[in-house]
Structure formats: structure tokens, C-alpha cells
Amino acid sequence: xxxxxxxxxxxxxxxxxxxxxxxxxxxxxxxxxxxxxxxxxxxxxxxxxxxxxxxxxxxxxxxxxxxxxxxxxxxxxxxxxxxxxxxxxxxxxxxxxxxxxxxxxxxxxxxxxxxxxxxxxxxxxxxxxxxxxxxxxx
Amino acid sequence: xxxxxxxxxxxxxxxxxxxxxxxxxxxxxxxxxxxxxxxxxxxxxxxxxxxxxxxxxxxxxxxxxxxxxxxxxxxxxxxxxxxxxxxxxxxxxx
Numbered sequence: 190x191x192x193x194x195x196x197x198x199x200x201x202x203x204x205x206x207x208x209x210x211x212x213x214x215x216x217x218x219x220x221x222x223x224x225x226x227x228x229x230x231x232x233x234x235x236x237x238x239x240x241x242x243x244x245x246x247x248x249x250x251x252x253x254x255x256x257x258x259x260x261x262x263x264x265x266x267x268x269x270x271x272x273x274x275x276x277x278x279x280x281x282x283x284x285x286x287x288x289x290x291x292x293x294x295x296x297x298x299x300x301x302x303x304x305x306x307x308x309x310x311x312x313x314x315x316x317x318x319x320x321x322x323x324x325x326x327x
Numbered sequence: 328x329x330x331x332x333x334x335x336x337x338x339x340x341x342x343x344x345x346x347x348x349x350x351x352x353x354x355x356x357x358x359x360x361x362x363x364x365x366x367x368x369x370x371x372x373x374x375x376x377x378x379x380x381x382x383x384x385x386x387x388x389x390x391x392x393x394x395x396x397x398x399x400x401x402x403x404x405x406x407x408x409x410x411x412x413x414x415x416x417x418x419x420x421x
Binding site for chain 1: 346348349350353394397398399413415416418419
């Protein structure tokens with residue numbers, strides 16, 4: 190399985206990621222997920238979310254998740270980009286693409302990686318409200 | 328941060344760097360601290376010492392996870408001299 194991981198403080202250029210997609214002839218499903226910063230948090234309007242990571246550990250834990258995914262599904266490739274730092278409302282904070290032979294395993298593997306990201310990868314977010322001092326989500 | 332251990336300890340103690348993140352950093356009031364403990368000390372004992380040194384951290388007592396190096400560890404993980412210990416509030420990636 191091929192994998193690519195980027196943790197970046199720059200905007201995620203989804204068109205550029207899509208343009209670099211390479212599918213083997215045996216592959217029939219490409220599932221993409223874009224996690225976008227909502228303009229509200231807990232009913233309050235927010236301007237952005239500040240993402241913080243323990244970066245080296247985050248990279249290591251994501252690679253472990255990729256390995257677990259490969260053990261469960263016949264995935265050809267997984268590519269992931271996660272923003273760090275300030276991400277404005279409406280901007281993409283997480284982009285994931287999974288390529289597999291069939292849609293069932295592509296959807297399942299993509300769902301798995303996103304769910305496990307939230308559980309195991311040391312990344313935190315702090316909503317930046319328009320009018321209140323920021324506090325971390327817990 | 329990796330591999331584990333490799334520090335130069337004083338006789339009778341092991342020393343580790345402790346890193347705080349996100350809400351944990353705010354409650355501790357610092358991003359890093361150095362702790363020394365007797366050889367054979369474990370993560371649970373280190374946490375007890377940290378809660379005494381940084382009492383506001385108790386707010387996260389039930390939800391904190393601990394990593395040594397790059398991997399999560401349980402409370403009975405024995406710490407080695409030179410380890411880097413990360414104190415991690417609940418994660419929220421994505």
C-alpha cells in the first residue's frame with residue numbers, strides 16, 4: 190500500500206492533491222473526505238480553529254493507523270493532509286483519500302482512518318470565537 | 328523524543344523531560360518540565376508527582392493519556408533515564 194501524509198500550516202490545495210491521483214487498473218473506488226471548519230462551535234459563531242499537534246508523535250500514530258488499515262482492507266493507497274495552526278471557518282482542516290478495488294472497502298477504510306484519527310492522534314483544537322477568549326475543546 | 332532512554336542520570340535518580348500540550352500546557356503554565364525520580368519509577372508515580380507540582384492539572388486527571396517517546400503507555404510503564412514523557416489531553420484531530 191502506498192501512503193502519503195502531510196501536516197501543514199498552509200491551506201490544503203485539494204485540486205492539486207486530486208490532480209496527482211494515480212489509480213491502478215484494478216482499482217475501482219476512490220473515496221475522498223474533506224473535513225471543513227464549521228462557522229459555529231457549541232452554538233457560538235467562531236472565526237477559526239487553532240490546531241495544535243505533538244507533531245512527531247502524530248506522524249507516528251497516523252503511520253500506525255495506515256498499517257492497521259492495510260491489514261484490514263485491500264487498499265492501494267491512502268493520502269492525508271491535516272492543517273495545523275489557525276484554520277479559518279469554511280477552510281479544509283483534514284483531507285483524506287482512499288483508493289481500493291471496490292466502494293465497500295474504500296468507504297470502510299476511509300471511515301476507519303477518520304474515526305481513529307480523533308481517538309489516537311495527538312492533535313487538539315481550540316475554537317477562536319469572534320467575541321470570547323479561546324479555550325481548548327475537551 | 329525517540330528512541331527511549333539514553334540520558335545521563337545522577338546516581339540514584341532517573342531524569343526525564345515532560346512535555347505538556349494544549350489545555351494541559353495552559354493548566355501547567357509551561358510547555359516543558361524536567362523531573363527526577365528514583366530508578367524503577369513508573370508513569371503512574373510520575374503523574375502523582377506532576378499533580379502535586381502542577382495542581383491545576385488535576386482538572387484533567389480522568390482524561391489525560393501519557394506517551395513515552397512516540398507511543399502511548401499505561402500507568403505501570405517503568406520510566407528510563409532520558410525518556411521524553413508527553414502529557415496528552417483528549418485528542419480531537421480531523
